[in-house]
Amino acid sequence: MTLPVKDRFHLPEGMIYLDGNSLGPLPKGVEAAVSKMITDQWGAHLIKGWNVDDWMAMPLRIGNRLAAMMGAADETITMGDTLSIKVYQALAAGLEMRPDRRVILSDSGNFPSDLYMAEGLIKLLGGTYQLRIVAPEEVEAAMTDDVAVAMITQVDYRTGRMHDMAGITKAAHAAGAVMLWDLAHSAGAVPVDLGGCGCEFAVGCTYKYLNGGPGAPAFIYVRPDLIGDTQPALSGWLGHDAPFAFEQSYRPAPGIERMLVGTPPVIALTALECALDAWNGVEMAELRAASLHLSEVFIEEVEARCPDLTLASPRDGNQRGSQVSFAFENGYAAMQALIARDVIGDFRAPNIMRFGFTPLYLDEGDVRRAVDILADILDNRLWDTPEYKQTNRVT
Numbered sequence: 001m002t003l004p005v006k007d008r009f010h011l012p013e014g015m016i017y018l019d020g021n022s023l024g025p026l027p028k029g030v031e032a033a034v035s036k037m038i039t040d041q042w043g044a045h046l047i048k049g050w051n052v053d054d055w056m057a058m059p060l061r062i063g064n065r066l067a068a069m070m071g072a073a074d075e076t077i078t079m080g081d082t083l084s085i086k087v088y089q090a091l092a093a094g095l096e097m098r099p100d101r102r103v104i105l106s107d108s109g110n111f112p113s114d115l116y117m118a119e120g121l122i123k124l125l126g127g128t129y130q131l132r133i134v135a136p137e138e139v140e141a142a143m144t145d146d147v148a149v150a151m152i153t154q155v156d157y158r159t160g161r162m163h164d165m166a167g168i169t170k171a172a173h174a175a176g177a178v179m180l181w182d183l184a185h186s187a188g189a190v191p192v193d194l195g196g197c198g199c200e201f202a203v204g205c206t207y208k209y210l211n212g213g214p215g216a217p218a219f220i221y222v223r224p225d226l227i228g229d230t231q232p233a234l235s236g237w238l239g240h241d242a243p244f245a246f247e248q249s250y251r252p253a254p255g256i257e258r259m260l261v262g263t264p265p266v267i268a269l270t271a272l273e274c275a276l277d278a279w280n281g282v283e284m285a286e287l288r289a290a291s292l293h294l295s296e297v298f299i300e301e302v303e304a305r306c307p308d309l310t311l312a313s314p315r316d317g318n319q320r321g322s323q324v325s326f327a328f329e330n331g332y333a334a335m336q337a338l339i340a341r342d343v344i345g346d347f348r349a350p351n352i353m354r355f356g357f358t359p360l361y362l363d364e365g366d367v368r369r370a371v372d373i374l375a376d377i378l379d380n381r382l383w384d385t386p387e388y389k390q391t392n393r394v395t
C-alpha cells in the first residue's frame with residue numbers, strides 16, 4: 001500500500017529511507033525552483049525582489065498552504081525561524097494570557113529543546129514560574145487550575161506515542177489553561193485538525209515529514225479569535241504593524257504577521273514551497289491508512305524475526321504517530337550496520353532504534369526488504385564490530 005507519488009522524490013538507488021521523520025528526502029523540482037529563484041530573482045532583481053518577486057508574502061502564503069493541510073483557517077499560520085524559537089514565542093504569549101497562573105505543564109516525552117526553551121523563559125521571568133513535567137499518561141489528570149499553559153508535543157519523538165489532541169485540549173480548557181501543541185512529528189504524518197481541536201497555539205517544523213530541507217523554516221499557528229490579543233515576546237521589526245515606517249516603538253501587526261520576527265529566509269522558503277507540491281492530491285486519511293499498514297507490517301515482521309528487539313512504541317496504531325521504535329541494547333551499533341547497508345533509520349539514546357514510515361515514497365516491498373537486512377544483521381551479529389560502535393556527532 002503506497003501512495004502513487006513515489007516518483008515525486010529523489011531517492012538514491014537502493015536506499016530504503018526510514019528517516020523521513022528526522023529529515024525528509026528531496027522532492028523533485030526543488031533544485032530547479034531554488035536555482036531559478038537565485039538566478040532570476042536574487043541574481044537579476046537584487047533588492048527589488050522584495051517587491052517584484054513578492055518575497056515578503058512568502059511566510060503567509062506558505063502558512064496558508066499548511067493551514068489547509070491541518071484544518072486551520074487562512075491567515076492563522078506564518079513561517080520562519082526554527083521550531084525552538086516558535087515554541088518560545090507561543091509559550092511566552094500563552095503565559096501572558098493567564099497572568100494569574102504560574103505553571104507550565106509538559107510531559108516527560110517532550111523533546112528536550114521544548115523543555116529547555118521553557119526553562120530559559122522561566123529564568124528570564126525571574127524564576128516565578130514552574131515547569132511541571134508529568135508522565136505522558138498523566139497529562140489530563142495534571143491539568144489543575146494553576147496551569148497557565150499546557151505545552152505538549154503530540155507525538156513522542158522517541159516512542160511514537162501519540163496524544164489525543166482534541167481530548168487533551170478539552171481538558172486544558174476545562175481547567176482554564178492555554179493549550180500549546182508541538183506538531184513536529186504530526187505535520188505531514190497524521191491528520192491534524194487545528195480548527196476542530198480549538199487549541200490556542202500550535203508550532204512545528206517543516207524539515208521532517210514535510211520535506212522542506214535541512215533547517216527549513218518552522219511554523220506557528222494562533223487561533224484566529226486570539227491573534228489580535230497575542231503579545232509577541234520576540235518583537236522584531238517584521239512583526240510590526242508598519243516595518244517600513246521605522247517607528248521608535250513596537251506596535252504589533254493586526255494579523256498573524258505579528259508572529260514574524262526578522263527577515264524571511266527566502267531561499268529556504270522557496271525550497272519549502274516547492275517541496276509542498278509533493279502533497280498535491282494526497283488525502284491525509286489515505287496517507288494515514290497507508291502509514292498504519294506499513295508500520296504494522298514492520299512490527300509483525302520484526303517481532304517474528306528479530307527476537308532481541310523489543311517494541312518500544314504503542315502496539316495500538318491509534319496511539320502511534322508515523323514511526324515505530326524498537327529497544328535493543330546494542331541499538332546504536334545495529335543502526336550503524338543498517339545504515340552501512342543503505343537502510344536508514346536513526347538512534348535515540350539510550351537504546352532506541354527508530355524507524356519512520358512515510359508512505360509518500362515507501363511501499364511494503366521496501367519495508368519487507370528492510371526487515372530482511374535487519375534480521376541478517378542481528379542473526380549474524382554484523383553490528384558487533386568496533387567500527388559501528390563509534391558515536392557520531394549526530395545520531
Ligand SMILES: *Cc1c(COP(=O)(O)O)cnc(C)c1O
Pocket residue numbers: 082083084085110111113114153157182184185205218
Ligand atoms: C525536531 C524537534 C525540534 C527541533 O527544533 P529546531 O529548533 O527546529 O531544531 C523541537 N521540538 C520537537 C518536539 C521536535 O521534534
